[in-house]
Amino acid sequence: MNIITEIERNLSKVESLFEAETVILKGMMNVAQHLMRIFLESLDDTLLHEATDSRKVINKQPRTLNFIFGPVTFDRRYYQIEGKGKEFYLDKKLSIEPRRRLSPHYQMLMGKIGQLTTMRNTADILNLIFDSGITADSVMHAVHELGKRISVQTQITEQQTDKRRVPENLTIEGDAFMIRIQKQGKTPARTVEVHHYRIYERAGGELINKRDFLGLGERKQVEDRVRAYLDHQYDLKGQTVFLGSDAGPGYEPQKMMDLVPITATGVYFIDRYHCFRKIETTLGRQNELTPRAVEAVRETN
Numbered sequence: 320m321n322i323i324t325e326i327e328r329n330l331s332k333v334e335s336l337f338e339a340e341t342v343i344l345k346g347m348m349n350v351a352q353h354l355m356r357i358f359l360e361s362l363d364d365t366l367l368h369e370a371t372d373s374r375k376v377i378n379k380q381p382r383t384l385n386f387i388f389g390p391v392t393f394d395r396r397y398y399q400i401e402g403k404g405k406e407f408y409l410d411k412k413l414s415i416e417p418r419r420r421l422s423p424h425y426q427m428l429m430g431k432i433g434q435l436t437t438m439r440n441t442a443d444i445l446n447l448i449f450d451s452g453i454t455a456d457s458v459m460h461a462v463h464e465l466g467k468r469i470s471v472q473t474q475i476t477e478q479q480t481d482k483r484r485v486p487e488n489l490t491i492e493g494d495a496f497m498i499r500i501q502k503q504g505k506t507p508a509r510t511v512e513v514h515h516y517r518i519y520e521r522a523g524g525e526l527i528n529k530r531d532f533l534g535l536g537e538r539k540q541v542e543d544r545v546r547a548y549l550d551h552q553y554d555l556k557g558q559t560v561f562l563g564s565d566a567g568p569g570y571e572p573q574k575m576m577d578l579v580p581i582t583a584t585g586v587y588f589i590d591r592y593h594c595f596r597k598i599e600t601t602l603g604r605q606n607e608l609t610p611r612a613v614e615a616v617r618e619t620n
Contacts, residue, residue, distance in 0.1 A: 322350050348449075351388035359393040363409045366396075370408060373401040380407070384415070386422045387449055421461055429458050430465040438462070483554040486528075490561040491545070491578055492517045492590060493570045495538070514538045514569075516545050516578075538569055545578055555583035563590040591616065 326346035333339045367376070376396050383392040395409040410417075421429070432441045439455040441462075446453055493516045502508040512535075519529040530548065534541035549555065560579045564570035564587075572587040579585035589597070595613050602609045614620070 322346060322353060348388040351386070352391050355386060355388075355391045356393045359391070359395065359409065362412070363393075363395040366408050366412060370398065373403075374398040374408065375401075377405065382407075382410075383420070384422050385420055385425060385453075387425050387428060389449065421457075426461045426465055429453075429461045433458055433462040483552065485554050485558065486520050488521055488561070489553065489555070489558065490519055490521070490563065491575065492562075493564045493575055493578075494590075495567070495569060511535050512538075514541045516541060518545065518548065542578060546580075549578070549580065555580050558583045560585050562587045565590055565593045 323346075326343060329342045329346070330339055333342060370376075375398065377399050378397050379394045380397050381392055381394050383390050395407055397405060398408050399405050409415075429441060429445065432444055436444075437455075438458045441458045442453045442455045445458075493514075495512055495514050497510055498513055499510050500508060514534050514537075516532040517529065518532075519526045521527070532541050532544050532548070534544075560583050562572075562575040562578070562585055564572075564575050566572060566589055575587055576585040588594070594616055598612045598616070599609055602612065
């Protein structure tokens with residue numbers, strides 16, 4: 320019995336729209352698992368014809384990967400390479416790392432959700448949607464691994480440029496906040512300061528060419544990345560660069576001004592959020608001038 324026929328048979332037994340949706344969703348996930356297995360094993364067959372005489376098939380071995388639509392177990396050939404050891408050619412072609420259990424797309428999804436909530440909530444959300452049996456510990460490892468890759472790629476991207484641009488306007492904002500890192504093995508729990516800088520331009524009321532720089536503990540390393548990025552991306556000779564922060568420790572006006580190349584002019588403003596708070600605490604919330612002053616700042620009047 321094919322999968323579509325089975326879905327139709329199961330639908331004939333449902334008594335509510337909820338059940339019908341559940342049956343169709345589960346059936347479509349089964350279809351996706353079936354198609355992925357066929358794709359991977361067919362590709363492995365194709366690669367057999369590409370294999371050179373230096374590759375000899377030893378055997379076929381199964382592997383299981385978790386996709387967003389569920390686990391897929393497939394067989395692929397294990398090769399002996401003359402003078403170079405052994406390998407799974409399919410894994411190499413698709414850049415599937417050894418001992419990896421999650422598909423790249425699933426890991427990316429974990430990373431995106433993990434930025435918005437806790438590891439446990441991320442696991443609960445994914446299991447609720449996909450019934451994949453993911454644990455909070457699995458999410459933590461996936462997010463950390465993805466974070467390392469993004470960190471490396473981000474620093475490579477920061478150094479890439481075709482031509483230094485002269486921006487119509489440029490703003491640098493800086494801020495810091497504290498996070499608590501849980502105990503890991505023999506490493507005790509600790510509190511770490513996260514430093515965050517954002518560089519962007521404005522066009523038509525929108526932020527464009529936005530770039531974020533984050534670092535744990537050592538602010539100077541993040542500052543050096545900001546300066547290097549400005550040097551690679553922009554020609555700021557004679558330009559005015561706008562700077563904003565809450566003027567807290569490490570983000571005082573002069574500290575922010577130090578990020579600007581000596582060939583450019585820096586103009587510092589307290590950031591909008593803290594400016595609004597200062598207006599409210601100075602004038603008072605009930606003062607009729609307070610909302611007018613806030614609106615004037617918001618509209619740059």
